Amino acid sequence: MSARLLDGKALGAEVRARAGEAAKTLPGQVGLAVVLVGEDPASQVYVRNKHREAEAAGLLSFVHRLPADTPEADVVALVERLNADEAVDGILVQMPLPEGIDALRVIAAIDPDKDVDGLTETNAGRLLLGRRGLVPCTPQGSMLLAGLALPDLTGKTAVVVGRSILVGKPLALLLQAANATVTMAHSRTKDLGAVCRTADVLCAAVGRPGLLTAEHVKPGAVVIDVGINRVDAPEKGEGKTKLVGDVAPEAAEVAGWMTPVPGGVGPMTIACLLRNTVLAAARRRGLEDPRGL
Ligand code: NAD
Incomplete structure (x- = not known):
């Protein structure tokens, strides 16, 4: 089996276009x-x-x-x-x-109402409490990509590897809010492979090239690779480098859906930044959240 591509370039372009259209209405x-x-x-x-x-x-x-x-x-x-x-x-x-x-x-x-990265205590608190706020861009983009594969996460199991404030923690909250059953794994997790293999949705936000392999993936799972790691690429010439994720490419043989690196979560992050900016603009003007954003 070869995983279907979750194309962040294409979805990111759509989200940016929608943000641009919504901005024009303000x-x-x-x-x-x-x-x-x-x-x-x-x-x-x-x-x-x-x-x-x-x-x-x-x-x-x-x-x-x-x-x-x-x-x-x-x-x-x-x-x-x-x-x-x-x-x-x-x-x-x-x-x-x-x-x-x-x-x-x-x-x-x-x-906090201009905090389009969603990093202030106020926005982190709003996310935790399930209140309206500004949601960090990378987790938001990861959710949109996962939604292409699984529009309804109700009852699905999700594993988030990495517990950073920027990515892992908010992503786990968003998955939970979408009714998935969420496990958070991190550097002290024992038997990471066994934990990851329970996941219908496996998210890697670690910063270690190829940490997760085919062995970590349940057959057919949705794999969201947030990691961006620069590694040597001697095959491209002396001194050349390339970007790779936290998930080894061969995991695509087992996964049902997988994000590429580059071209997966990365472009979604910028798209969600524009989306958040337009949301913040509407709210600051005392208007409803624009439709279709
Ligand atoms: P971080 O260093 O703050 O957190 C890394 C997390 O990984 C920690 O919680 C740690 O517990 C966990 N971890 C470390 N080693 C581990 C191991 N061996 N097994 C399991 N867990 C382990 O990093 P971050 O800011 O969350 O970023 C993670 C990755 O995502 C990086 O590669 C970063 O470049 C990338 N990133 C990408 C985007 C994007 O737009 N695509 C945005 C932000 C971060």
């Missing part, structure tokens, strides 16, 4: 501000992509680049200015922040 232009501190190469690529996709969807995009040695207080002051800026509906501070800046303090400064 009074005034929707604005997204991205703050990048330092020169982390991967973060620069992510921020460039976010800027490009936001503009392509017709949003106003403001990118604030600060040097790596910017004092934490200045980063917080910028976030506070963006909180007060009427042209800004969504604020995203690109992680990781350079050493010496406490990410939690910076995140805490973001107005």
Whole structure:
């Protein structure tokens, strides 16, 4: 058996297009501000992509680049200015922040209603309590991809490997809210293979290339690979690298559905960022959540 592809490029393009259409129905232009501190190469690529996709969807995009040695207080002051800026509906501070800046303090400064990454305590609390809020983008995108394969998760078993605040924990909450029976696995889990093989939906958010193999996958399962790992690719030439997930490609022989890396969860993350920004914009204008988003 060879798994069917869960195509994040195609679904991401749809979600971005819907966000762009919804943005047009709102009074005034929707604005997204991205703050990048330092020169982390991967973060620069992510921020460039976010800027490009936001503009392509017709949003106003403001990118604030600060040097790596910017004092934490200045980063917080910028976030506070963006909180007060009427042209800004969504604020995203690109992680990781350079050493010496406490990410939690910076995140805490973001107005929860502009927190389009869903990282503030307020939005984490809303998700836990099942209240309306802004849901972190990567878990949200993972759910949309899983939904292509299994539109109804009621009674399905789901295993999330990884318990980070950014991905694993919110993803487990979303799966639970969708009526799946959820197990969270992590670095201290015993017999990871046996745990994973119980999963109708297996989600990997670890950051270890090929940690999960065909042995971890129940036949026919839906596999959502959140991991993005840069590894050497000597087959492409000397010094070349490539991106791979946490799930070894041969797992596709056992899985029923699987996300590719790249082209799976990655594009969904940006798409859901635009979606959250439009949701935040509508709510800030006192309007209903736009239909069809
Ligand atoms: P993290 O380092 O914060 O968390 C990793 C988690 O994996 C931890 O909870 C840890 O307990 C668990 N873990 C570590 N080793 C393990 C092992 N051997 N067995 C089982 N569990 C183990 O990472 P993160 O921020 O959640 O990111 C995870 C991966 O997802 C990374 O590769 C990251 O690049 C990727 N990511 C992708 C996107 C996207 O848009 N696709 C977004 C965010 C993160």
